[in-house]
Amino acid sequence: MEFKVEYKSANARACRIKTTHSEILTPAFMPVGTLAAIKSLDAIDMSEILDAKIILANTYHLYLRPSSKVIKQMGGLHGFSKFDRSFLTDSGGFQAFSLNKISKPDEEGIKFKSHIDGSLHYFTPKSVLDAQYDFNSDIMMILDDLVALPASKERIELSLKRTIKWAKEAIDYHKLKQNQGVGMGQNIFGIIQGGTDFEARRICSQALCEMDFDGLAIGGLSVGEENEVMYDTVEAMMPYVDNNRPRYLMGVGTPEDLVENVARGVDMFDCVMPTRNARNGTLFTSFGKFNIKKAEFITDHSPIDSKCSCYTCKNFSRAYLNHLFKAKELTFFRLASLHNLHYYLNLAKQMREAIIKNEFENFKKEFYRQRTC
Amino acid sequence: MEFKVEYKSANARACRIKTTHSEILTPAFMPVGTLAAIKSLDAIDMSEILDAKIILANTYHLYLRPSSKVIKQMGGLHGFSKFDRSFLTDSGGFQAFSLNKISKPDEEGIKFKSHIDGSLHYFTPKSVLDAQYDFNSDIMMILDDLVALPASKERIELSLKRTIKWAKEAIDYHKLKQNQGVGMGQNIFGIIQGGTDFEARRICSQALCEMDFDGLAIGGLSVGEENEVMYDTVEAMMPYVDNNRPRYLMGVGTPEDLVENVARGVDMFDCVMPTRNARNGTLFTSFGKFNIKKAEFITDHSPIDSKCSCYTCKNFSRAYLNHLFKAKELTFFRLASLHNLHYYLNLAKQMREAIIKNEFENFKKEFYRQRTC
Numbered sequence: 001m002e003f004k005v006e007y008k009s010a011n012a013r014a015c016r017i018k019t020t021h022s023e024i025l026t027p028a029f030m031p032v033g034t035l036a037a038i039k040s041l042d043a044i045d046m047s048e049i050l051d052a053k054i055i056l057a058n059t060y061h062l063y064l065r066p067s068s069k070v071i072k073q074m075g076g077l078h079g080f081s082k083f084d085r086s087f088l089t090d091s092g093g094f095q096a097f098s099l100n101k102i103s104k105p106d107e108e109g110i111k112f113k114s115h116i117d118g119s120l121h122y123f124t125p126k127s128v129l130d131a132q133y134d135f136n137s138d139i140m141m142i143l144d145d146l147v148a149l150p151a152s153k154e155r156i157e158l159s160l161k162r163t164i165k166w167a168k169e170a171i172d173y174h175k176l177k178q179n180q181g182v183g184m185g186q187n188i189f190g191i192i193q194g195g196t197d198f199e200a201r202r203i204c205s206q207a208l209c210e211m212d213f214d215g216l217a218i219g220g221l222s223v224g225e226e227n228e229v230m231y232d233t234v235e236a237m238m239p240y241v242d243n244n245r246p247r248y249l250m251g252v253g254t255p256e257d258l259v260e261n262v263a264r265g266v267d268m269f270d271c272v273m274p275t276r277n278a279r280n281g282t283l284f285t286s287f288g289k290f291n292i293k294k295a296e297f298i299t300d301h302s303p304i305d306s307k308c309s310c311y312t313c314k315n316f317s318r319a320y321l322n323h324l325f326k327a328k329e330l331t332f333f334r335l336a337s338l339h340n341l342h343y344y345l346n347l348a349k350q351m352r353e354a355i356i357k358n359e360f361e362n363f364k365k366e367f368y369r370q371r372t373c
Numbered sequence: 374m375e376f377k378v379e380y381k382s383a384n385a386r387a388c389r390i391k392t393t394h395s396e397i398l399t400p401a402f403m404p405v406g407t408l409a410a411i412k413s414l415d416a417i418d419m420s421e422i423l424d425a426k427i428i429l430a431n432t433y434h435l436y437l438r439p440s441s442k443v444i445k446q447m448g449g450l451h452g453f454s455k456f457d458r459s460f461l462t463d464s465g466g467f468q469a470f471s472l473n474k475i476s477k478p479d480e481e482g483i484k485f486k487s488h489i490d491g492s493l494h495y496f497t498p499k500s501v502l503d504a505q506y507d508f509n510s511d512i513m514m515i516l517d518d519l520v521a522l523p524a525s526k527e528r529i530e531l532s533l534k535r536t537i538k539w540a541k542e543a544i545d546y547h548k549l550k551q552n553q554g555v556g557m558g559q560n561i562f563g564i565i566q567g568g569t570d571f572e573a574r575r576i577c578s579q580a581l582c583e584m585d586f587d588g589l590a591i592g593g594l595s596v597g598e599e600n601e602v603m604y605d606t607v608e609a610m611m612p613y614v615d616n617n618r619p620r621y622l623m624g625v626g627t628p629e630d631l632v633e634n635v636a637r638g639v640d641m642f643d644c645v646m647p648t649r650n651a652r653n654g655t656l657f658t659s660f661g662k663f664n665i666k667k668a669e670f671i672t673d674h675s676p677i678d679s680k681c682s683c684y685t686c687k688n689f690s691r692a693y694l695n696h697l698f699k700a701k702e703l704t705f706f707r708l709a710s711l712h713n714l715h716y717y718l719n720l721a722k723q724m725r726e727a728i729i730k731n732e733f734e735n736f737k738k739e740f741y742r743q744r745t746c
Contacts, residue, residue: 037697
């Protein structure tokens with residue numbers, strides 16, 4: 001893939017990434033389409049209504065259902081879902097870890113039980129790439145060894161050792177496969193672990209940056225630690241994360257998290273928050289977030305956010321959305337998801353504009369000033 | 374409203390109805406948007422994707438939530454939902470009857486308990502019109518006294534007596550209100566009851582046709598009786614239903630029901646079948662209906678129906694829909710609903726074309742010939 005840092009504003013970066021399927025401008029937020037569909041939306045919603053350039057899908061879920069083989073047969077994720085721009089797929093490690101009480105990492109990989117039928121599976125650094133070759137993901141993530149925070153120094157050390165070992169196996173395997181003509185248009189990102197231990201993060205960053213990954217991801221954050229601890233960890237490790245490659249902070253986060261981490265040099269994000277919160281009635285706006293179910297909206301003619309130009313705000317009132325939410329109408333989920341994703345994608349766009357003008361610090365101040373709820 | 378029978382093919386009719394909000398060509402199928410939203414869809418889906426000219430909403434549900442007053446304050450159903458074409462609203466009688474074990478019709482109206490909070494309410498011929506004035510429905514339905522089939526001759530006689538009495542009260546009230554400047558752009562349809570008793574149907578038809586309704590509806594069918602009994606009842610009563618007004622068969626039905634009743638002179642239909650079946654995975658096609666969950670579709674690249682030009686068939690494969698349905702993805706509901714509604718609306722359109730060419734009998738034969746599942 002092509003990658004270029006086009007502008008900087010202090011540590012914040014505006015980059016351009018070109019994959020086989022799309023051009024991605026950063027900072028970039030990637031909507032999460034776990035099962036090859038953003039919940040309640042389809043490929044046309046993502047391209048034509050939201051203009052998302054890249055979305056995320058989950059290897060763990062798709063490997064189990066409908067299976068990598070089915071997706072391959074359907075022309076990969078692009079042919080299957082008909083979203084013809086970029087896909088990033090995670091490695092499945094996080095879900096094998098979080099959805100399974102019996103998940104057991106060992107030196108070679110992670111054993112887990114399917115959350116669907118209880119069947120036993122084993123993810124290794126190679127097998128998760130094989131699944132992602134079948135998906136034809138534009139960006140593949142490697143298998144890493146996650147630890148729940150807080151963790152002992154010993155467990156973090158073990159995680160680091162495994163993560164680095166698996167990273168090496170993954171990059172070697174990918175080079176081998178590409179030499180065999182497999183995954184030629186696909187890219188691979190390493191994942192840096194180390195919990196909130198700055199020294200562990202430094203070691204892992206340096207080890208992974210020595211390998212020939214197309215980009216570097218920061219994993220294992222936003223798993224329950226305080227926001228400030230997350231920001232400090234990112235800040236502490238950033239000098240050791242190669243600035244000539246995209247930097248992706250996995251599973252993050254709130255609008256504030258995006259702004260804070262862009263300020264620290266992160267380029268890419270993904271999070272279920274905009275879509276999951278939408279389904280719970282929580283809507284993001286330029287002035288903060290609120291829940292649509294409140295009685296004050298029953299006859300409110302205004303859109304969710306009068307400054308918002310999304311499909312939902314252009315067409316529907318808070319009163320109608322309040323009604324749909326309270327009546328549990330399916331229509332609500334799509335309208336709220338479209339709004340929240342527009343908010344996140346637009347926030348990324350606004351950050352980019354501020355970086356291009358070298359005004360990111362002002363943007364950040366204004367962002368906080370506007371928030372009243 | 375303006376009404377004209379433009380073409381006939383034996384007893385099948387192609388008419389043109391003009392309300393304040395849209396021109397409706399018949400035979401017409403009206404998608405059901407119980408709570409001022411077709412489940413999983415919005416006003417733009419209905420206008421721009423499906424091009425529906427009229428949809429139905431339920432007085433019972435909207436009266437209880439968000440309430441007639443809220444809808445009035447939001448600019449009626451059009452302002453509230455942003456669907457700017459025609460709305461037909463039922464009277465609420467059917468839901469008060471079917472959703473409530475304690476529903477008690479007496480001479481003046483129907484007492485019922487809210488299915489939401491158990492509160493007590495009383496629908497009268499006037500009160501259901503008041504709600505519909507607040508909704509600004511293009512077509513209002515009168516309160517009728519339904520009977521569960523099979524019913525005794527006595528119960529049918531009582532139903533008839535009440536239905537005719539309430540019809541008179543309704544039309545008198547509507548004329549009075551219009552004289553006061555209320556509901557000037559609104560129309561009112563009478564509802565013919567009588568179960569499957571041909572004589573009762575004749576009496577009720579004649580009594581209601583003597584009143585100044587804008588259209589006549591056939592109620593109390595498709596409530597469990599055999600299809601043939603429904604068709605025979607419609608056929609037997611049709612000579613007594615004024616042919617200079619629209620004829621609407623309420624709550625019907627399958628594609629076959631539409632074809633059979635159009636052949637007998639019905640102009641308008643509504644039914645939850647296309648949307649409810651969609652949510653259960655049952656899809657309607659030119660060759661019959663099938664359920665998308667079957668294993669044979671797991672890697673099927675073809676659309677639901679290769680002859681269908683709907684949004685879903687133009688964009689997505691059976692394989693993807695099979696996956697979305699099995700994974701219970703919200704996305705499925707919208708795609709399947711769009712397809713099934715397109716099928717119903719298109720069936721109505723094809724019937725109209727056949728009537729215009731005076732080839733309805735051939736159309737009907739071909740319709741049955743193509744059905745293989």
